[in-house]
Amino acid sequence: MTVTSPSARSVSTAGSPPAGRLTTSHIVFLIVAAAAPLSAMVGTVPLAFAIGNGAGVPAAFAFAGVTLLCFSVGYAVSARRTGGSGGFYASIADGLGRPPAVGGGFIALLAYNCATIGLVGALGYFTQLVLADHGLDLPWELCAAVGLAAVALLGYRDIAVSARVLAVLMIGEIGVLAALDLAVLGRHGTSALPTASFSPDVVSGPGLGVSLMFAFVSFIGFESAALYGKEAKDPRRSVPRATYLAVLLIAGFYALTSWAAVGAIGADQVRQVSTEQLGELFFTLGTDYLGSTGATLLQIMLCTSLFAATLALHSAANRYTQVLAADGLLPAGLAVVHRRHASPHRASVLQSVVSAVAVTGFALAGLDPYADLTTSMLGLGTLGIVVLQALAALSVLGLARKGLRLGWWQGAVAPLLGFLGLAATVWLVVGNFELLTGTGNTLVAALPWVVPVVGALGLGYAWWLRSAQPARYGRLAQSHRAVAPLPEPVQPVKVPASVS
Numbered sequence: 001m002t003v004t005s006p007s008a009r010s011v012s013t014a015g016s017p018p019a020g021r022l023t024t025s026h027i028v029f030l031i032v033a034a035a036a037p038l039s040a041m042v043g044t045v046p047l048a049f050a051i052g053n054g055a056g057v058p059a060a061f062a063f064a065g066v067t068l069l070c071f072s073v074g075y076a077v078s079a080r081r082t083g084g085s086g087g088f089y090a091s092i093a094d095g096l097g098r099p100p101a102v103g104g105g106f107i108a109l110l111a112y113n114c115a116t117i118g119l120v121g122a123l124g125y126f127t128q129l130v131l132a133d134h135g136l137d138l139p140w141e142l143c144a145a146v147g148l149a150a151v152a153l154l155g156y157r158d159i160a161v162s163a164r165v166l167a168v169l170m171i172g173e174i175g176v177l178a179a180l181d182l183a184v185l186g187r188h189g190t191s192a193l194p195t196a197s198f199s200p201d202v203v204s205g206p207g208l209g210v211s212l213m214f215a216f217v218s219f220i221g222f223e224s225a226a227l228y229g230k231e232a233k234d235p236r237r238s239v240p241r242a243t244y245l246a247v248l249l250i251a252g253f254y255a256l257t258s259w260a261a262v263g264a265i266g267a268d269q270v271r272q273v274s275t276e277q278l279g280e281l282f283f284t285l286g287t288d289y290l291g292s293t294g295a296t297l298l299q300i301m302l303c304t305s306l307f308a309a310t311l312a313l314h315s316a317a318n319r320y321t322q323v324l325a326a327d328g329l330l331p332a333g334l335a336v337v338h339r340r341h342a343s344p345h346r347a348s349v350l351q352s353v354v355s356a357v358a359v360t361g362f363a364l365a366g367l368d369p370y371a372d373l374t375t376s377m378l379g380l381g382t383l384g385i386v387v388l389q390a391l392a393a394l395s396v397l398g399l400a401r402k403g404l405r406l407g408w409w410q411g412a413v414a415p416l417l418g419f420l421g422l423a424a425t426v427w428l429v430v431g432n433f434e435l436l437t438g439t440g441n442t443l444v445a446a447l448p449w450v451v452p453v454v455g456a457l458g459l460g461y462a463w464w465l466r467s468a469q470p471a472r473y474g475r476l477a478q479s480h481r482a483v484a485p486l487p488e489p490v491q492p493v494k495v496p497a498s499v500s
Contacts, residue, residue: 058258067421075393079240092104184285225240
């Protein structure tokens with residue numbers, strides 16, 4: 001479907017993707033930024049230490065990394081078959097059919113928008129705290145507004161500009177974590193990495209399920225490589241490679257930094273110390289091992305980490321809006337790309353407005369930017385994204401019905417292992433949602449129900465399209481096709497557009 005804008009500054013997108021601007025390294029920075037490694041270290045790891053399996057947390061990150069690598073093996077199949085674009089929407093359509101894909105697309109809109117809104121709240125909250133710690137007292141609303149304005153500006157422009165900004169921020173973020181790890185290793189030597197963290201008794205101790213939940217949710221955003229296929233120079237290679245590299249990089253830093261933290265504190269004391277300090281834990285470690293300058297740098301990098309994650313998820317939300325609009329599931333004008341920037345600028349503006357309205361609503365209601373806004377919105381977004389990951393893993397298994405000849409590892413074992421791990425994570429997140437969000441509010445506790453409701457609405461809409469507008473239904477997800485084919489199927493099966 002071709003969409004033409006009346007504006008002289010924009011052109012249609014659906015049939016004419018912009019020239020590739022993104023390299024593999026650009027995409028890696030985009031998706032690592034979404035995972036926000038430093039934010040996870042400061043906000044998630046101390047909580048996992050305190051109420052999870054304590055010194056066994058590094059093993060939980062390693063396990064999550066291995067599971068998500070298995071998921072990535074199957075996801076790479078989808079990326080090649082769909083041309084590396086369309087994200088979960090295209091992947092689910094390829095393996096499970098159009099109705100589940102529409103449901104998944106609507107869940108993606110919900111999840112990525114909620115996650116972005118939650119991160120805007122966190123950015124305002126932590127920026128206010130850091131500035132106040134250095135003598136500048138500003139309201140969190142102003143901090144959030146400035147951050148959102150910067151995100152809106154970069155989101156409107158060429159994605160390569162955002163990728164370059166994120167590259168600088170990620171180098172600084174990973175650099176300060178690496179400096180902390182090296183400082184701990186330099187002081188304690190090999191004892192900085194205690195074997196107790198991978199001891200079966202410690203790893204399987206009380207709180208393992210909670211640690212696994214926090215470990216898996218800390219990877220949120222790594223799967224977004226498949227949203228940038230149309231903007232990549234070589235999508236069939238760069239999208240799978242970027243996904244693998246992102247998982248390895250994120251898992252390596254999470255496991256190593258949490259392991260070094262255990263060594264710095266002591267395996268037998270890490271639970272107690274983390275319970276006492278929680279969010280201050282890594283700032284205390286920064287002061288101890290890097291000095292006051294290092295602690296200040298950690299504070300600054302925490303704010304830039306949250307900004308980078310907000311920008312990355314804002315970009316992901318825009319691409320889902322653009323993809324669904326191009327398929328007629330949202331107003332067609334949202335699919336238009338900017339003539340000069342080749343960005344989904346209208347989708348970006350809409351996402352910025354939605355974020356601004358939501359954050360303003362929380363502020364006017366007098367709610368806390370972190371305890372109310374961030375925890376609820378980020379918790380709901382996290383759950384939605386994990387559900388989509390599980391469906392994407394399942395969709396690879398669904399390719400067998402098309403007669404595709406895939407290897408036993410790539411086509412069956414790896415996606416099955418990924419699906420089982422992600423399905424378990426969904427169960428853990430739903431069962432511990434109050435713990436994840438940090439509140440016992442009845443309304444917040446009911447938020448997980450929003451995900452299946454939105455998915456069911458998408459399914460129902462797709463089924464209605466199939467009967468009421470079969471031609472339009474048959475065009476769904478057709479623009480996401482491989483730029484080069486996989487090996488020929490054993491027995492090609494022709495599925496009518498009105499049936500799949």
